[in-house]
Amino acid sequence: MKQSRFWSRIVYIVVVIGALLTLYPYLWMLSTAFKTQPEIYTSTMSLIPKHFNLQGFALAFHNAPVGRFLFNSMFISVVSTLGVALTSITAGYALARLHFKGRDTIFLLVLGTMMIPHQATIIPSYILLNWFGWINEYKALIIPQMVYPFAIFIIRNFLLSMPRELEEAAMIDGCNRNQTLMRIILPNILPAAATVVIFTFSHNWNDFFWPLVMTKTDEMRTIQVGLAILRTQFSMEWPMLMAATVMSSIPVFAIYFAFQRFFVKGVVGSAVKG
Amino acid sequence: MSTPSTLGLKKRRKHHQERTDTIWGYFYLSPVLAWVALFMLFPMLYMIYLSFFEWNFISPVKKFVGLGNYTQLFTDQEFLESVVHTLQFTAASVLLTILFALGIALALNRSFRGVGILRTIFYSPVVVSMIAAALVWNSLFDPNFGTINKFLQLFGIQGPGWVSDPDWALWSIIIMTVWKTMGYYAVIYLAALQGIPESYYEAASLDGAGRWRTFTSVTWPMLMPATLLIGVMGVINSFQVFAQVYVMTQGGPVGRTNVIVYYLYERAFQFFQMGYASAIGFVLFLIIFIFTLLQFKFVDRKLDF
The missing domain is CATH 1.20.5 (Single alpha-helices involved in coiled-coils or other helix-helix interfaces)
Structure with a gap:
């Protein structure tokens, strides 16, 4: 018993040190964002800026249209997420509750698309959007993102684990499928819908490869692409770069801390349950 | 009736x-x-x-080359190197991620004061974007002013140039990727750990098994499905590695971090070899396809179509 308490303590200490190490890069990012450029060259590993100032943030806005990048990211993430909420709830409902020919084939098809990495098919996607004349337009960043198989999956699985009695009662009372969906299903799948919204928003906000290829000019860049460009242009200006990085991370962190339990649910739901 | x-x-x-x-x-x-x-x-x-054509994107004609692009892949030194680097990256990052994720999950799979905060901290790198993470680690890895080398200096060690050192560049990317992804897989391990029936541990303890013995004969075998799933997911994600490379090393130094997707991106959007890059894309697809099938096989048991 004594020995096991000893080991518990050791494990506890190791875990806390590990957590501090995991946290360190954020603290470094935050502190560097408020440092001055000369301090980078002189200071030690100190996490407390000697001359606390907002120069880095000002420089970030001066060096690149960071405000525009942030707006673009917010706009495309919000619109795509609304689209995904709509397409995943209707599709998830159809796949979980309706009986019709071809349903299981369609489900397998949707599953199958998860096997196609968009890194591999980026060239034909680019050519296709070029035919449409969508390159360097919001359409290229929004419309292909309006369907998210992972989201369909979450909604479908959630519905399969939900009792059907309420819906059946509604149908007997004369509701059609759409009325049942709006009045009975929607209020009851809010936890799953929240998971979908949070995951989709973060996924779109953090996406890099697609917007990198599909946009050409500064005014269409998202914040992730903007950060990468800033990095190549100002390789040593860490306070400015960290200030921009801090701003880019605020929305996802805010969502994470507000809705943490949905994140964990989403990971477990996608990985363990399928 | x-x-x-x-x-x-x-x-x-x-x-x-x-x-x-x-x-x-x-x-x-x-x-x-x-x-x-x-x-x-x-x-x-x-x-x-x-992938059967030679095409520069602008020209109105595509030149049919049959399997030419594919045969060229096998003699293209740069491509073969990118495959090797991707394999090195995948092997190291998946193994290290499994190790760390398991350690975190085992340590956090009980209730004590502060466990919630610790879980929040370990999962948090999953939430930020790969680009943000890469930028922060870029500054940590800075050879002269970065924290890591300054820390090593405390012990009298002259740290390497990390992202600018041909021997360490890929490792820099691996270390950063492990930090970024371990929390995600730790959550999967935690869920799997909670699925192990308490009675198994009781039986092991009745048989006089110590901590290590309990781990090797109860916990680890029971975690096998989760480990396989994590391994396959990790491999799929690792084969698509791109953003870290783009920000941290741009494929350098001297091509030492040139990976498959980075090479594809370069061929397609800097040299406009659309046909050749498509062949690379198809090869990448095939590799990932095989691993995804494996993943579905592991998940299958718990799925009901």
Whole structure:
């Protein structure tokens, strides 16, 4: 018993040190964002800026249209997420509750698309959007993102684990499928819908490869692409770069801390349950 | 017992239900079907088609080269190197991630004060973007002013140039990726740990098994499905590594971090070798396809179609 308490303590200490190490890069990012450029060259590993100032943030806005990048990211993430909420709830409902020919084939098809990495098919996607004349337009960043198989999956699985009695009662009372969906299903799948919204928003906000290829000019860049460009242009200006990085991370962190339990649910739901 | 007439009624109602279900079903799924056709099936097929041609994107004619692009891949030193680097990255990052994720999950799989905060901290790198993470680690890895080398200096160690050192560049990316992804897999391990019945541990303790013995004969075997799943997911994600490389090393120094997707991106969007890059894309697809099939195999047991 004594020995096991000893080991518990050791494990506890190791875990806390590990957590501090995991946290360190954020603290470094935050502190560097408020440092001055000369301090980078002189200071030690100190996490407390000697001359606390907002120069880095000002420089970030001066060096690149960071405000525009942030707006673009917010706009495309919000619109795509609304689209995904709509397409995943209707599709998830159809796949979980309706009986019709071809349903299981369609489900397998949707599953199958998860096997196609968009890194591999980026060239034909680019050519296709070029035919449409969508390159360097919001359409290229929004419309292909309006369907998210992972989201369909979450909604479908959630519905399969939900009792059907309420819906059946509604149908007997004369509701059609759409009325049942709006009045009975929607209020009851809010936890799953929240998971979908949070995951989709973060996924779109953090996406890099697609917007990198599909946009050409500064005014269409998202914040992730903007950060990468800033990095190549100002390789040593860490306070400015960290200030921009801090701003880019605020929305996802805010969502994470507000809705943490949905994140964990989403990971477990996608990985363990399928 | 149904009389024949009510049976007929039921049948008719069921038939009617199926017909309206078909209409609603295809209505609800129409955006998804259009999306699959346009942004998944078409690109897939067009990529295969393009891989048999030589095309610079601008020219109106595509030159048919048969399997030429594929045979060229096998003699293209840069491509072969990118495959080797991707394999090195995958092996190291997946193994290290499994190790750390398991350690975190085992340590946090009990209730004590602060466990919630610790879970929040370990999961948090998953939330930020790969670009943000890469930038922060870039500054930590800075050879002269970065924290890591300054820390090593405390012990009198002259740290390497990390991202600018040919021997350490790939390791820099691996270390950063492990930090970024371990929390995600730790959550999967935690869920799997909570699924192990308490009675197994009781039995082990009755048999006089110590901590290590309990781990090797109860915990680890029970975690096998989770480990396989994590391994396959990790491999799939690692083969697509790009953002870290783009920000941290741009494939350098001297091509030491040139990975498959980075090479594809360069060929397609800097040299406009669309056909050749499509062939690379198809090879990448095949590799990931095989691993995804494996993943579905592991997940299958818990899925009900």
